[in-house]
Amino acid sequence: MSLYGLMAVFAGPEALIAAARGMRERGYRRMDAFSPFPMKDLEGILEIPKTRLPWAVLAGGIAGAALVYALIWYSVEVDYPINVGGRPLHSWPPFVIIAFEAGILGAAFAGFLGVLAANGLPRYHHPVFNAESFSYARGGKFYLLIETADPKYRKGVTRGQLTRLGAEMVEEVEA
Amino acid sequence: MAEASANSPAVLRGRHDFPEISGRIGSIVLGGRLPRHFWTAFLLCFLLVLLLLYSITYLIAVGVGGLGINMPVVWGTMISNFVWWIGIGHAGTLISAVLLLLRQPWRASINRFAEAMTLFAVAMAGLFPILHLGRPWFFYWLLPLPNVHMHWPQWRSPLVWDFAAIATYATVSLLFWYMGLLPDLAVLRDRARSRPAQLFYGILALGWRGSAYHWARYQVVYFLLAALATPLVVSVHSIVSLDFTFAITPGYHSTIFPPYFVAGALLSGFAMVLTIAIPLRWAFSVKDLITLRHMDNAAKLMIAAGMVVAYGYLSEAFFAWYSGEPYERTMMAQRALGPYAPLFWIMLSLNCGVLQLLWFRRIRRNMPLLFAIAVAINVGMWIERYIIVVTGPSRDYLPSAWGEQSLAWLDFGILFGSIGTFFALVFLFIRILPAITIFEVEELAEEEGKIR
Amino acid sequence: MSRVEQGFLSAGALGLVVCGLGVSLDAKAMLSAWLSAILFALSLPLGALTILMVHGLTGGRWGEAVRQPLRTMTALLPLALVSLVPVLIRLDLVFPWAGADTAKLQETVHEKLVYLNLPFFLLRFAVCAAIWLVLTWIVLGTTDAPANSNERNGKKFALGLVLHALSVSVFAIDWMLSLEPEFTSTIYALCEASAEVVGAFALAILVLAARRAVEVMPGGEEDVALSEDLANMLLGFLLTWIYLMFMQWVVVWGGDLPDEIRWYGMRSAGGWLYLLWLLIALHVAAFAGLLSRRLKRSHRGLVWLAAVALAGHFIDIFWRVRPPLFAGGPLALWHDAAAWMGLGGLWLALFLFLLRRPDRVVWWKREVAHG
Numbered sequence: 002m003s004l005y006g007l008m009a010v011f012a013g014p015e016a017l018i019a020a021a022r023g024m025r026e027r028g029y030r031r032m033d034a035f036s037p038f039p040m041k042d043l044e045g046i047l048e049i050p051k052t053r054l055p056w057a058v059l060a061g062g063i064a065g066a067a068l069v070y071a072l073i074w075y076s077v078e079v080d081y082p083i084n085v086g087g088r089p090l091h092s093w094p095p096f097v098i099i100a101f102e103a104g105i106l107g108a109a110f111a112g113f114l115g116v117l118a119a120n121g122l123p124r125y126h127h128p129v130f131n132a133e134s135f136s137y138a139r140g141g142k143f144y145l146l147i148e149t150a151d152p153k154y155r156k157g158v159t160r161g162q163l164t165r166l167g168a169e170m171v172e173e174v175e176a
Numbered sequence: 177m178a179e180a181s182a183n184s185p186a187v188l189r190g191r192h193d194f195p196e197i198s199g200r201i202g203s204i205v206l207g208g209r210l211p212r213h214f215w216t217a218f219l220l221c222f223l224l225v226l227l228l229l230y231s232i233t234y235l236i237a238v239g240v241g242g243l244g245i246n247m248p249v250v251w252g253t254m255i256s257n258f259v260w261w262i263g264i265g266h267a268g269t270l271i272s273a274v275l276l277l278l279r280q281p282w283r284a285s286i287n288r289f290a291e292a293m294t295l296f297a298v299a300m301a302g303l304f305p306i307l308h309l310g311r312p313w314f315f316y317w318l319l320p321l322p323n324v325h326m327h328w329p330q331w332r333s334p335l336v337w338d339f340a341a342i343a344t345y346a347t348v349s350l351l352f353w354y355m356g357l358l359p360d361l362a363v364l365r366d367r368a369r370s371r372p373a374q375l376f377y378g379i380l381a382l383g384w385r386g387s388a389y390h391w392a393r394y395q396v397v398y399f400l401l402a403a404l405a406t407p408l409v410v411s412v413h414s415i416v417s418l419d420f421t422f423a424i425t426p427g428y429h430s431t432i433f434p435p436y437f438v439a440g441a442l443l444s445g446f447a448m449v450l451t452i453a454i455p456l457r458w459a460f461s462v463k464d465l466i467t468l469r470h471m472d473n474a475a476k477l478m479i480a481a482g483m484v485v486a487y488g489y490l491s492e493a494f495f496a497w498y499s500g501e502p503y504e505r506t507m508m509a510q511r512a513l514g515p516y517a518p519l520f521w522i523m524l525s526l527n528c529g530v531l532q533l534l535w536f537r538r539i540r541r542n543m544p545l546l547f548a549i550a551v552a553i554n555v556g557m558w559i560e561r562y563i564i565v566v567t568g569p570s571r572d573y574l575p576s577a578w579g580e581q582s583l584a585w586l587d588f589g590i591l592f593g594s595i596g597t598f599f600a601l602v603f604l605f606i607r608i609l610p611a612i613t614i615f616e617v618e619e620l621a622e623e624e625g626k627i628r
Numbered sequence: 629m630s631r632v633e634q635g636f637l638s639a640g641a642l643g644l645v646v647c648g649l650g651v652s653l654d655a656k657a658m659l660s661a662w663l664s665a666i667l668f669a670l671s672l673p674l675g676a677l678t679i680l681m682v683h684g685l686t687g688g689r690w691g692e693a694v695r696q697p698l699r700t701m702t703a704l705l706p707l708a709l710v711s712l713v714p715v716l717i718r719l720d721l722v723f724p725w726a727g728a729d730t731a732k733l734q735e736t737v738h739e740k741l742v743y744l745n746l747p748f749f750l751l752r753f754a755v756c757a758a759i760w761l762v763l764t765w766i767v768l769g770t771t772d773a774p775a776n777s778n779e780r781n782g783k784k785f786a787l788g789l790v791l792h793a794l795s796v797s798v799f800a801i802d803w804m805l806s807l808e809p810e811f812t813s814t815i816y817a818l819c820e821a822s823a824e825v826v827g828a829f830a831l832a833i834l835v836l837a838a839r840r841a842v843e844v845m846p847g848g849e850e851d852v853a854l855s856e857d858l859a860n861m862l863l864g865f866l867l868t869w870i871y872l873m874f875m876q877w878v879v880v881w882g883g884d885l886p887d888e889i890r891w892y893g894m895r896s897a898g899g900w901l902y903l904l905w906l907l908i909a910l911h912v913a914a915f916a917g918l919l920s921r922r923l924k925r926s927h928r929g930l931v932w933l934a935a936v937a938l939a940g941h942f943i944d945i946f947w948r949v950r951p952p953l954f955a956g957g958p959l960a961l962w963h964d965a966a967a968w969m970g971l972g973g974l975w976l977a978l979f980l981f982l983l984r985r986p987d988r989v990v991w992w993k994r995e996v997a998h999g
Contacts, residue, residue: 014622037194037363038619039391052393058400072320076328088332094881095332098415102340105408109348109401113355116397120390123382130385137386138366139195334882407867414875422882429883432814434875479786487793495814498743498801500736535783 005128005176006148007159008135009168014040017143020166021046024147027162031151035129035144037137057115058108065107070100132174146174192464192621201612202367204460210607211459218603224596231589232307240310242586249569249581254308256561257591259416259437260444261301261598262342263557267445268294269349269409272356273402281623282473284616285465288360289456289605290449291353296601297448298346300594305338307590334418341415348408352401355394358384359615413438420564426507427568430495436488442481443527444557446474450550452602454543456611465612468541475540478553482531485560489528503573511567515580519559520567526556558591630984633977640973646966651714654963656721660953661963663715663722665971667803668827668945670708671820674796675828676701677760678821680767681792684785690857695771697835700982701828703989705764707978709757711971716753719746722953725809736887737809744806752802756795763788768990796821807952811891815876822869827941829865833858833934835983837927859924859933866914866937869944895951899958903947910940 011017014036021034025046034043043049077083077090084090117123129135135144145168147159163171204210235242245252268290275283306315318339320329329336361381368374384390414434421433450471457466496508511520530552533539540546570580605611650658676698683691720726725737725744737744766788770781797817805816837855880888896904914936923929954960982989 034388035386036388036391037198037359037386038615038622039395040388043388044392047388049389049392052396054393054397055400058397058404062404073331076320077331081326081328085330085332092332094878095334095337098337098411098418098878099331099340101411102337102344102408102415105404105411106344106347108404109351112397112400112404113351116355116393117382119393120387122384122390125378125383127383127385135385136366137198137363139198142194410871414871418878418882421879424883424885429879429885430814431816431876431879432818433879435815435818435872483790487797491797491814491817495812498740499812500739500810535786 003176004149004156005131005174006146006150006154007156007163008129008132008172008174009145009147009163009166010134010170010172011143011145011167012169014143016167017145018042018046020145020163020168023166024145024162028153029147029151029159030153031148033146033148035135035146037142052119054112054115054119058112061111061115062104062108064111066100066104068107069103070096073099128174128176131176132172134170134172194618194621197465197618197621198363198367198614200462201465201610201614201617202364204606205364205608205610206367206369206373214459214603214606218600221596221600221603224593225600227589228593228597231586231593232303235307235586235590236312240308242584244582244584244587246579246581248572248577248579249566251308251565251569252581253562253583253587253591254304255419256558256565257594258301258304258308259561259565260558261297261304261594262345262416263413263437263441263444263561264448265294265297265301265345265349265445266409266413266438266441267449268292268297269352269405270442270445271449272352273405273409276399276402277406281620282470284620285462285612286449286453286470287616288353288356288609288613289452289602289611291349291356292602292605292609292611293448293452294349295346295353296598296605298342298349299601300598302342302346303594305335305342334415334422337415338419341412345408345412348401348405352398352405355398355401356613357609358382358394359386360610360613362386363614364610410438413441420568423568425568425572426501426503427492427496427511427564427571430492432488432491432495436485436491439481439484439488440557440560443478443485443531444554446478446481447550447553447557450474450478450546451554454547454550456606458543460611462612465617471543471546472537472540475534475546478550479531479534482527482534482553486528489524503571507568507571510571511563514567514571516563516567516570520563523556523559523563526552527560530556630980633980636973636977636980638973640970640975640977643966643968643970643973647970650963650966655718657955657960657963658967659715659718659721660950661961661967662971663803663953664946664949665964665967666708666711666715667949668942669711669971669975670705671824671941671945672701672828672831673703673705673708673764674760674792675821675824675826676832677705677763677767677792678789678796678825679828679832680771681763681785681789684767684771684781685789690854690861693854694829694832694836694858696986697832697983698828699768699771699989700835700979700986701831702764702768703982704975704978705760707975709760712753716750719749723806723809725806734810740809744809749802752798756799759791759795763792793821796824804949807949808891810887813876813880813888813891815872815879819869819872819876822865822872823941823944826862826865826869826937829862830934830937830941833862834931834938837931837934853925855927855930856921856924859918859930862934862937863915863918866911866918870911870915895947900947900951903943907940907943907947910936910943914940 009020011020017034017036018040021032021043024032032047034040034047036043073096074091077092082090129144129146132144134142136142145163147154147163153159160171240254243252243254271283271290272287272294275287306312309315317323318329318336358381361377362384365374365377365381368377414437417433417437420428421430423429453466453470453474457463493508496504499505511517530549533545533549539549566581571578647658647662650661679691680695680698680702683695715722723744725733725741726746726749730738730741733741742748766784770784800817800820804820805811805813836858877892880892883889894900914933917923917929917933917936920929923933950964
């Protein structure tokens with residue numbers, strides 16, 4: 002039975018931030034924080050890289066719009082050219098409207114699927130769920146996880162450091 | 177943007193702690209002990225669902241002749257219901273997306289049910305154009321599917337744009353809503369005691385664990401989805417209005433329709449938000465989470481949207497005269513004085529008259545009165561759509577062919593059936609999913625320093 | 629008066645002299661050119677008035693920063709109104725419905741001569757001007773303090789916005805739409821109002837960024853630089869304008885009625901087509917640029933974005949107003965150059981002067997301010 006890491010429980014957001022900062026200063030790299038709501042400060046402390054998902058959204062939008070516009074253009078100019086109401090075959094004003102809708106749809110799908118893929122969700126089995134204390138049932142608990150894979154990780158030392166940084170409880174998490 | 181000033185009520189009242197917030201919101205769903213009047217109301221709505229099913233079956237069996245429509249007015253309640261419902265949906269997106277972009281803290285506790293309201297309203301709206309087709313089973317002809325006739329949809333027709341717009345709107349609203357739900361589903365997953373509930377919320381939560389890495393990406397994309405939803409809302413109702421303006425029928429062909437329809441959508445949408453929120457905060461005693469501030473702001477937005485709508489009325493009437501076209505002028509005169517005049521004046525007195533009461537703070541903060549005004553605006557906006565739909569074709573370019581349509585029982589059966597179905601869905605939503613966003617209220621409480 | 633202001637003033641004076649020459653040569657051509665220049669100059673104070681009142685209603689930190697340039701713009705309203713007088717004297721040269729032979733007008737235009745006639749036109753203009761002057765007086769007076777409570781002025785601004793919306797609509801119909809009296813578009817006044825807001829806001833950002841390092845100024849919402857907040861507002865206003873203009877075009881395209889589509893036909897024929905492409909290119913550039921966070925956060929980027937948006941607004945007004953009045957080849961544009969020089973010189977001289985001496989903006993309150 003291998004160990005995945007140590008999970009420390011904190012009572013409030015400030016305690017978690019202080020502990021994350023403390024562990025960072027002690028040189029830990031492979032750690033993760035868990036909170037019931039987003040905490041902006043953690044991004045800087047954990048040095049979370051800036052996400053490139055906005056580009057995926059942009060690409061999705063452009064792809065959706067271009068595909069649909071191309072489809073319409075193909076249908077009116079190549080596959081079935083027919084004069085309707087004396088309008089030009091390539092009537093761009095209405096076509097732009099449909100392409101706009103398709104662009105929004107493409108961008109939204111790219112964003113939604115992109116964030117799931119980048120976050121590795123859905124993933125129903127993750128080691129952190131093995132921790133007894135890990136639960137959002139009571140709303141506001143804040144967790145800091147130090148992975149055993151971290152080069153600085155020493156079982157007793159790390160536990161002691163976490164306790165000194167104000168953890169209510171430190172638990173071993175099995176992989 | 178607006179700072180809470182001294183005498184405007186707070187977004188969040190009282191002091192809270194995290195277990196209390198998640199517990200109170202979560203127990204509405206998981207506790208399963210809903211007040212008796214909840215189920216009484218649901219039963220009433222369920223009867224209306226049955227009415228809707230019966231009416232639709234009748235409509236399909238008999239044909240659109242069962243409705244009150246008649247030559248030359250072949251657009252009737254199906255179209256006005258459609259415009260009305262889609263408009264109601266828009267306020268939900270506005271609250272959740274635009275207020276997020278503008279970083280308005282007061283969206284936190286009402287965005288969830290506003291988004292749900294959007295979804296259900298769009299679901300209702302989507303029914304009507306299809307029912308109106310006459311042969312609803314061929315609705316897929318609107319899609320560019322390969323078929324034996326080798327033909328394509330008519331891309332220049334606003335009805336095809338409508339299809340694209342409504343489908344996109346429904347999908348994007350669903351994605352946005354579901355994404356906002358994920359963290360709360362994780363809370364319910366952890367709170368649930370029974371195995372079926374654990375499985376249900378567990379599967380839906382997709383294994384969300386609140387990692388800081390996840391939150392970072394989540395927030396960026398959630399914000400982007402909001403940024404996408406905003407132009408989408410405007411485009412959807414504009415496209416709905418283009419259904420009218422592309423025709424050169426008197427009263428239909430007017431360039432102001434797109435922004436004017438969008439404003440009308442917001443007016444009726446905020447009226448519906450209040451119609452749902454006022455009973456909700458009373459029945460589930462969440463008056464400290466959904467506070468007077470929310471009600472007050474929604475009422476103010478109604479006034480703002482209502483003024484734009486009034487500008488639209490004025491502009492339509494003036495330009496009908498200013499166009500110098502006899503048919504435009506006649507149509508407008510007939511709208512005000514002809515067979516539909518009573519409806520026209522009721523509409524004006526509700527949307528332009530009753531609405532003005534909201535200028536007074538005392539009225540905005542009197543909940544029974546505000547509820548009554550919201551219901552009145554809902555009615556007024558339905559009449560507005562009906563007036564727009566029917567008066568144009570009834571006074572067309574050929575005076576010898578002028579005529580009116582009536583309203584048959586089927587028109588009302590489908591309208592009230594859809595209202596009942598909408599509320600039944602809202603009830604089911606309150607029963608099954610958290611109607612108030614747990615994680616955002618917790619975040620808000622933390623930011624405002626209201627944690628015990 | 630600084631040297632720059634003196635320079636602008638003398639350029640303006642020179643321009644006015646050339647304009648006078650133009651009037652003596654061909655009064656109709658000169659007044660037509662003057663009209664499109666003054667409509668641009670007037671659009672800025674009107675837009676500034678809108679933004680100031682909206683901000684007075686909603687509050688928000690973005691507005692505090694741009695308040696000073698907007699107030700200065702608003703204070704130039706009287707100058708712009710006075711500059712309309714030459715056109716008012718000879719309306720018959722500019723507006724087809726005011727001409728001597730109404731018999732030549734088409735039937736639908738005949739029908740609206742009850743509205744489009746000289747006395748009523750002048751009356752409407754007087755009412756609009758009075759409303760704007762009162763609003764200017766109120767807005768400049770109440771937005772004086774650095775942070776005033778919205779509670780007290782909320783109703784005042786709401787009522788002001790209602791009056792402003794009506795007067796801007798009447799003005800847009802009278803002075804712009806009725807240049808081609810057979811054309812009607814119910815959305816036209818909204819297009820004009822939103823264009824005014826874009827222009828005024830772009831100029832305000834430009835002034836703010838030209839003088840100070842706005843990208844590092846505090847005052848944005850949390851974690852966001854002020855420059856980015858302002859740029860996002862500009863993007864919102866710009867998108868509104870693009871939306872309204874596109875909707876007018878789509879609806880007119882869909883109806884394809886002769887009286888309506890002719891409006892677009894004239895504006896995309898001959899040399900005007902190049903202007904239309906320029907208009908589109910400027911707005912595409914502004915839109916694409918405003919999506920980039922890097923540009924929005926850099927000083928030069930912001931200056932460029934605001935300048936492009938302002939140029940787009942200028943081209944927009946010129947493209948909407950000028951074509952029906954234009955006669956002769958490209959050389960006839962010297963009338964326009966003279967009008968821009970005269971009006972622009974005066975306007976800029978006064979604008980810069982007031983910008984440097986903000987206490988002069990509310991001249992009637994000077995004693996109070998000092999005492």
